[in-house]
Amino acid sequence: MATRFSSQFAAAAAPVSGSLADPARAILGPKRDALLFWGAPLAAFLFVQLWLRGWDTFVPAAVSSQAVIALFGFVSVLTWAHLIAVVPRAYLNREVFTAYKLRLTIVPALLLAALFASHTALVAAAVLAVFWDVHHSAMQNFGFARIYDMKAGNAPNMLRATDLRLNWALYVGPLAAGAALAVHTVYFKQFDGTLLSALTSVPGVLDASHAGIRLAAMLAYAVVIGWAVIDYAGAIRSGYKLPAHKLATIIVTGAVSILAWGFSPPLVALAAINLYHAVQYFALVWVKEGGRMAGKGTALRGGLLFGLGCAMFGLAYAAAVSGRPTLFVAPFIACSLLHFWYDSFVWSVRKRQV
Numbered sequence: 001m002a003t004r005f006s007s008q009f010a011a012a013a014a015p016v017s018g019s020l021a022d023p024a025r026a027i028l029g030p031k032r033d034a035l036l037f038w039g040a041p042l043a044a045f046l047f048v049q050l051w052l053r054g055w056d057t058f059v060p061a062a063v064s065s066q067a068v069i070a071l072f073g074f075v076s077v078l079t080w081a082h083l084i085a086v087v088p089r090a091y092l093n094r095e096v097f098t099a100y101k102l103r104l105t106i107v108p109a110l111l112l113a114a115l116f117a118s119h120t121a122l123v124a125a126a127v128l129a130v131f132w133d134v135h136h137s138a139m140q141n142f143g144f145a146r147i148y149d150m151k152a153g154n155a156p157n158m159l160r161a162t163d164l165r166l167n168w169a170l171y172v173g174p175l176a177a178g179a180a181l182a183v184h185t186v187y188f189k190q191f192d193g194t195l196l197s198a199l200t201s202v203p204g205v206l207d208a209s210h211a212g213i214r215l216a217a218m219l220a221y222a223v224v225i226g227w228a229v230i231d232y233a234g235a236i237r238s239g240y241k242l243p244a245h246k247l248a249t250i251i252v253t254g255a256v257s258i259l260a261w262g263f264s265p266p267l268v269a270l271a272a273i274n275l276y277h278a279v280q281y282f283a284l285v286w287v288k289e290g291g292r293m294a295g296k297g298t299a300l301r302g303g304l305l306f307g308l309g310c311a312m313f314g315l316a317y318a319a320a321v322s323g324r325p326t327l328f329v330a331p332f333i334a335c336s337l338l339h340f341w342y343d344s345f346v347w348s349v350r351k352r353q354v
Contacts, residue, residue: 016241016242016243016244016247017152017241017242017243017244018152018241018243018244018245019244020033020034020244020245020248022244024151025148025151025152025243025244025245026151026245027147027148027151027284027287028283028287032283033245036279036280036283037144037245037249037280037283037284038144038148038245038248038249038252039248039252040276040279040280041252041253041255041256041257041272041273041276042252042255042256043276044256044272044273044275044276044279045256045259045260045272045276047272047275048071048075048268048271048272048275049268049272051067051071052068052071052268055067055068071271072267072271073318075270075271075274075275075278076274076314076318077311077314077315077317077318078274078275078278078314079274079275079277079278079314080313080314080317080318080332081278081310081311081313081314081317082277082278082281082282082310082314083313083317083335083336083339084309084310084313084314084335084339085281085282085285085306085310086285086338086339086342086343086346088285088289088292088293088306089285089288089289089342089346089347090104090342090346091104092289092292092293093289093292093346096346100345100346103345104342107338107341108334108338111125111334111337111338112330112331112334115330115333115334116327116330119194120191120194120195120196122327122329122330122333123190123191123194123196124191124194124196125333125334125337126187126190126329126333127187127188127190127191128337129333129336129337129340130184130187131184132336132337132340133336133340134171134172134175134184135168135172135340136339136340136343137171137273137277138167138168138170138171138172139167139168139343139344140277140280140281140343141167141170141171141249141253142163142164142167142168143347143349144249144280145163145167145246145249145250146160146163146349147349148243148245148246148249149243149246149349150349151243151245152241152243152245152246153241154240154241154243156349156350157350158235158240159231159232159235159240160350162227162228162231162232165224165227165228166224166225166228166250167250167253168224169220169221169224169225170250170253170254170257171253171257172217173217173218173220173221173224173257174217174221174257174258174260174261174262175257175261176213176214176216176217177213177214177217177218177221177261177262178214178261178262178263178266178269179265179266180261180266180269180270181206181210181213182203182206182207182210182266183266183267183270185202185203185206185207186203188200188201188202188203189203256272256273256276257273260272260273261273282310284347286303286306290302290303290306293305293306313335316332317332317335320332
């Protein structure tokens with residue numbers, strides 16, 4: 001048994017395919033991928049840490065406090081702004097819109113009607129958005145890993161299930177094991193006064209069970225990592241070539257997830273995670289849809305209009321969510337849910353749509 005597992009780990013450690021310096025294996029190019037895609041989690045984490053520590057060290061406390069507030073405000077607006085960035089992909093790309101016309105027209109109307117008609121539905125949607133965002137972020141990491149597989153020439157379904165488990169565990173495991181879990185579950189208190197008011201007890205129940213949840217998350221994390229090593233070892237023996245960019249994506253994302261969710265204050269972790277997530281998404285949308293958004297004009301003009309539109313939406317979202325969920329926030333909550341849902345089908349490695 002020991003010999004078998006030793007050989008599997010040795011196979012998994014086999015030389016990777018390609019190089020991070022190979023432009024043919026990159027999405028935007030070696031340097032830009034290192035900053036905007038596979039290296040974005042580390043760049044965002046270091047930026048947030050340096051920003052917080054730098055201001056705290058070299059300027060008066062009052063100025064430092066304002067700088068910290070400015071950082072969190074900027075990241076919040078950027079996070080909300082990226083939600084509307086799916087529009088060029090879903091509605092301006094004729095191929096995508098034609099393929100999913102009913103989903104892109106009827107479902108938004110039905111969702112908005114439900115949120116306007118029922119306060120309970122509005123609150124439920126707001127809470128769902130918090131937890132769907134966790135899954136969505138994990139799946140974006142999964143998506144980049146699969147894109148690098150595609151660019152390396154690997155079959156679109158090879159190790160797909162393994163990568164789903166792995167990327168979900170790398171992101172959600174540290175979150176569930178750390179203090180950030182309470183920051184997410186506190187949103188259940190918004191059910192107070194609704195038909196689902198019993199759910200307000202969820203934060204207390206989970207807090208009382210946090211030691212058990214932490215242990216379960218750590219065990220699940222270890223099991224999934226080990227399972228992935230075995231799967232990758234078998235695939236490599238069968239001829240699979242592990243792309244350097246994919247390996248870098250998995251290592252960097254996993255390490256930052258542990259550092260952020262496991263060892264940083266929850267708000268600092270949220271700032272770093274949301275910053276790299278938004279940067280990756282904006283970069284991907286621009287590389288795939290930038291030419292279409294520019295139209296007959298210049299790329300600079302198209303980029304400015306795209307950025308301005310997203311920024312205005314982000315600022316409006318910030319104003320809408322400043323208090324308890326009201327009807328004014330319904331379109332923004334709907335946009336969050338639609339963004340998460342749209343991303344599950346408007347980007348497809350298996351259909352070579354990225």
